[in-house]
Amino acid sequence: MPLLIFAVTGMGGIGKTALAVEAAYRAHGKGWFPGGTLFVDLRGYDEDPVTADQAVVALLDALGVRDRDLPTTPERQHDTYRALLAERRDRMLLILDNASDPSQYLPLLPGTDHHRVLITSRNRPDALAIRLIDLETLAxxxxxxxxxxxxxxxxxxxxxxxxxxxxxxxxxxxxxxxxxxxxxxxxxxxxxxxxxxxxxxxxxxxxxxxxxxxxxxxxxxxxxxxxxxxxPVLETSYRRLSADQSRLLRLLCLAPDAETGTAAVVALAGLETDVVLALLEDLAAAHLVASAPSAAGSAADLRWRMHDLVRAFGAGVVARDAELREEGEAARERVVRFYIGRTYAASRLLSVPQGDQGPFTDRAQAVAWLDEERAALVAAVQWAREEQFADTAALLADCLASYLNWRRHFDDAISVAKAAGEAAHRAGDRHREAGVLNNLGIALSQAGRAEEAIAAHTRARDLFQDIGDRGEEAGSWGNIGNALDGAGRAKKAIAAHTRARDLFQDIGDRRQEAWAWNNLGVALRRAGRTKKAIEAHNRAIKLFHAVEDGLGVANALGCLGNAQLRQGDADKAINAHTSARILFQVAGHRHNEAAEWGNIGNALERAGRVEEAIEAHGKSLEIFQELEDWYGQGVTLDHLAVAHKNVQQPARARSAFLQAADAFTHANAPTEAARSRACAAEQWSARTRHS
Structure with missing residues (x-):
């Protein structure tokens, strides 16, 4: 049976009427409706909507029934209307525009399937089986x-x-x-x-x-x-909502981002999940929000997006009413605290991928949630500039730091740290301000802004010195050393790490002393002082063993392997990296395990065992793919490409370089991506020469 009724739906101002009228003109031009088109504006969102009884009079007038020919009662008018449509042999198109309620259009539907009906509405009509055409905003x-x-x-x-x-x-x-x-x-x-x-x-x-x-x-x-x-378009849609629906719409307008997950909306509303879902579905039916599946959970974890103009309108409604502002502030406090709990649990799974972490079943789900909520989380931290959110939003910034740096969202990491630092400074919390400065320095360093990173870490060190916290001061010296190393200032980096080591020795913190020795070893290796670097890493390993820090031992073994390879002792490097890989594997640290597989591959290649090296890099790549670590994939694919290049396999090398470029692009690393593409082009030339 052919479809009789179509409905064009969408938010106010989306262009429903324009589309319906344009469609009618085009259909008329093609001769689809020789009986003509009937159009009635039901004004469904005006203060005085047109009723079906009023509309049928207008339709009868268009059909030539008026004055003394018009039946005197609504019942007889509807009967006459349906009879006229049933008698018409030439097919007609009936446009019922701007309907807000089924009672406006149900009595106007033809009693025959010969004609066609097009309804436009801001609400999805569900009273009948209707073919829906949902309009979205323009590209x-x-x-x-x-x-x-x-x-x-x-x-x-x-x-x-x-x-x-x-x-x-x-x-x-x-x-x-x-x-x-x-x-x-x-x-x-x-x-x-x-x-x-x-x-x-x-x-x-x-x-x-x-x-x-x-x-x-x-x-x-x-x-x-x-x-x-x-x-007025937005106001008429808002006025038609129930009290619970309008409350949720207002609160959703105060969310930190235009797109929000169900769980965060539940926190905003302070209601049970099933109640919130039902209200959200009502708002979606009215085209005031739109839903999309979430990659981080079940069907209940939908994403809800609101148009920017609707958000601005709703926020304006709240701003003009003192009681609504108070309600809104409480909702914002709830959602920030929700974000802190979720982000803390998710960030723990980045470094400790095993164990119970609340709402997340595994690391992949935690990463998916962080990826989806990133814009909202970063925006929520900006609330730290408001006095009432200075503490909570700054705490959220701490929870976010490691994730943003790992995902290489350095601009976000810098923005988050600056907002939290400003809040701490205004509050006079010098300890927190210094801690945030360290986070800022790490983000700046990874973004390649070494001099700014050094300045941030130096300010943190000075604050910790003034406070008298020698442990944190020592940690800042270590951070200064890392930033100096990144800037290529080897001598000063070694001096800073030495200062950190001495301070940790003085206060008796042997675990942190071990980390300082390890960092010192890295700086010595990069300065070309390989023998001293090996001594430093061995000292770190002994200290980590003494304090029973297995992960510290694994990290130091990995760094020792790099120094041994730099010295030209590939076999010792293979042994050190293998020991580190096993320790990370036992501890469940998949990311570090993947990195050590890559280090093993590099050492095997230096030892001339290229096929084994390719196999090791392949295992590294599998883990980075499992973790969705695009930067790690890029580095590993680069290493694979070099290994293939060294055994005269230019086609495979080119393919690996191109894959590396794609991975680096995903990882927001354009410089590395460009370098990999250039290497791929070089391999294409090599392949042509060999052909």
Whole structure:
């Protein structure tokens, strides 16, 4: 049986009516509906919506039934309407526009499957089996094209879109790619034709709510006589919500990011999960939020996204009411505390991938959750700049640091550390400020900003000195040494690590003394003082054994192997790295185990055992793939490529270099990716020469 009813649904301003009318014109042009088109605006979101009884009178009038021919009662009017449609041989299209409730359109459906019906609504109609067409916002390129066409339609000499492509994209982003907002923005640009696009972008960015700027400059009405204003569209949708639905919408507008997981929404709302899910589904049916599956859990762990203009509107509603502001602050406090608990549990699984970690069944699930919530977590830390969240958001920053550096999101790591540091400084918490400065220095160092890293660690050291915390002061000296090493300042790095070692010796912290010896060994090796480096690593191993720190022993053995390989003793290096790998494997430290497989591969290759080296690198790659560590994959693939190159296998070497480039691209490491691509091109030339 052919489909009788279609429904175009989407949020207010998405372009439902425009699409329906355009479809009707095109269908008429193709002769699909020789009986014509009936259109009625049900004004479902106005204060006084059109009822089915009112609509049927308008439909009968369009069918030629009016004045004395019009039946006197609603029942007879509906009967006449259905009879006329049943009698019509020529197929018709009936457009029931802007419906908000099934009671508006159910009585208007034809009593025959000969005709077709197109309903538009902000709510998904579920009273009948209807083919739904959900409209989404425009793609960024389409948004740019819409505004450009609108300007050129008025004046084809308007060169602003060509002259200011970045400003135009920024404007369409500010409009959330919503067609109604884009139309308004285009109208404003037409009116201010002697001003550049950047001036409008600046006005929108300066406003807390973009709708205020756009509505203030709205050019009036569209082709259908409808007002081109945003806020009334959002207000009418908001007013139709129940008290519980509107409360959840307001709180969701206060979430740190536009996209939020179910568990975080539950924390915001302070309600049971099943209650929150039901409310979220209601909001999704009204196209005020959109759902997407989560990679981090079950079907209940959906992701919920809100349009930027809806978020701005809801936040504005809260800002204007003292009671709602108080309710909102409590919700934000709940969600920050939720994020702290989840992030702490997830970050522990990055370093200790075994054991019970609350909501996460394994490391992969924890990483998936961190990846999905990263934007929200980073945004929540920025709340540390507000006095009431200074402590909680700064604690969240501590929980996030290791993950952001591991995933190489260095810009986020730096932003998070700066926000937490500013909060600690304002609160006069010098100990926390110094700790955050160390986190900042580590992120800066890994981002290649060595001098800034040295400055951050030096400020941390000075604060710890003033406080009188000699242990933390020693740790900062070690961090300064690492940053100096990264800057290529070997002598100063050795001096800093020596200072750290001496301080740990003075206070009797043997475990940290062992780490200082190990760091000193790394700096000595990089300075070319290999014999001294080996002595330092052996000293570290003895100390780690003395304090029964097996993981410390494994780390020191790995560093010892690197020094031995640098000295030219490949066999000793293989033994050291193998011992380290076994210790990491027993402890369940898969990441370090993978790294040691790679080190074994490098040592085997130096010993001339290339096939064994390729096998070792393959095992390293398998683990990094399991851990979804893209940077580790890139490094290992590079090593594999070199091994293939050394046994005259240019095709395999090229393939491995290209895979390495892809992995480095995923890992936000463009320099390494470019280098790997250049090596791949070199291998292509080598393959051609051998051919």
């Amino acid at each position: 960024p390129d389409d948004s740019v094209a819409l505004v450009t066409r609108a300007l050129h339609a008025t004046d084809e000499r308007d060169e602003r879109p060509v002259r200011e492509p970045e400003a135009l994209r920024a404007l369409t982003d500010s409009c959330g790619h919503l067609p109604l907002a884009l139309q308004i923005a285009a109208g404003m640009l037409r009116r201010r034709r002697h001003r550049d696009i950047a001036s409008l972008v600046a006005e929108v960015k300066q406003a807390d709510d973009a709708t205020a700027v756009l509505d203030h400059g709205s050019p009036g009405t569209d082709l259908y006589g409808r007002s081109l204003v945003l806020r």
